[in-house]
Amino acid sequence: MKAVLDRIVKIVEEEKGGLMNGGKTLPFKILIGVSILGHILSLISPSFFQLVTLSPSSLFGIQLWRLLTSPFVGHNILVLSITILSLHFGVRLLIQEYSTIHLLKTFIITQISCSILLCILSYFLFALFASSYLLYEVSLCGMAPVIASVMVMVKQFLPDSIVFDTGMGRIKYTHLPLNACLISFIASLFGLIRFVVPLEILLGTQLSWTYLRFLSPHETEAVIGDPSEHFAWASLFPSAFRPFCTLISKGTFRTLVKCGVCKRRQIRHVDVTSLLSNGGPSSPGMRTMPPPMDGERKDAERRRQKALAELNKRLKQQNEKKIDWDEDDDEDDKPEKVVSESVSPSTSSSLPLLSSSSDPPIA
Known part of the structure; x- marks a missing residue:
């Protein structure tokens, strides 16, 4: 149910x-x-x-x-x-x-x-x-x-x-x-x-x-x-032309920035020397990094999903091969079964007893 x-x-x-x-x-x-x-x-x-x-x-x-x-x-x-x-x-x-x-x-x-x-x-x-x-x-x-x-x-x-x-x-x-x-x-x-x-x-x-x-x-x-x-703009073209297209895109973007059409993205970095000298993240000389941009997170997530899919595919193939080998080994190396007959009380009473050297002779 x-x-x-x-x-x-x-x-x-x-x-x-x-x-x-x-x-x-x-x-x-x-x-x-x-x-x-x-x-x-x-x-x-x-x-x-x-x-x-x-x-x-x-x-x-x-x-x-x-x-x-x-x-x-x-x-x-x-x-x-x-x-x-x-x-x-x-x-x-x-x-x-x-x-x-x-x-x-x-x-x-x-x-x-x-x-x-x-x-x-x-x-x-x-x-x-x-x-x-x-x-x-x-x-x-x-x-x-x-x-x-x-x-x-x-x-x-x-x-x-x-x-x-x-x-x-x-x-x-x-x-x-x-x-x-x-x-x-x-x-x-x-x-x-x-x-x-x-x-x-x-x-x-x-x-x-x-x-x-x-x-x-x-x-x-x-x-x-x-x-x-x-x-990026260069990714619209084949790999052989991307270096040349990258130069064109950078030159065009710099020109647009100077004309005021576009703005550069401000990226903050961590001053490691100031961090170590002032002793801690609460130091005034430290510049913190902002959280990753949404586009960067999407890019990282796409790469993670792709790597995870490839890993799952490889693991699945390895498991299938392992199962095939295990089945072959089980068929080839299968031990022979030893059949042991249990002795019931009725049967044991009908069997003759063996005499040892310390037992008295049976008349």
């Missing part, structure tokens, strides 16, 4: 967790449904598409509402399919670490800032090269920046986890942003998507990384951004 009750409680807890996760992912399911409906209406009615889509010229014509409607319309089924996969599988993975509000906030900031930046870029191209193609003839639609944002957040959450193995090496989650940029560029060369989509993914990757690295507030602590080592 107790086992049955425990099983019922376990099932209820599993169903409760599924309902909670379903509630968390409900806004993203609504986004998927609205995107599908918007693409269907765009294919059916070209006038509807022209009404809700975004072009750089319409944005500066005080039609700011197009920033909110353009992500849900489009004509490319391939981009729509990748958007659905990213919002479905990516959010199911990210919802374990981030809240729904944090994900929606990151997606909205990335999508809107990418659209505005592309509009500004189109005006610069028109002013410098007198090219009006991007300004008047290109429509910004779809959620390509959101796709890039999902890839960057998955990289931040699971940098060392393996997606799949290939003949040339392992593809990890940390490689997803770069692979998304490369695949979209190759697809644009073959005419599968418009040339503006790789540009949106590239800008979306940079903008989402900038927000998560420097501006994203923590939900429970007064921590801004993610200063962990695995989330």
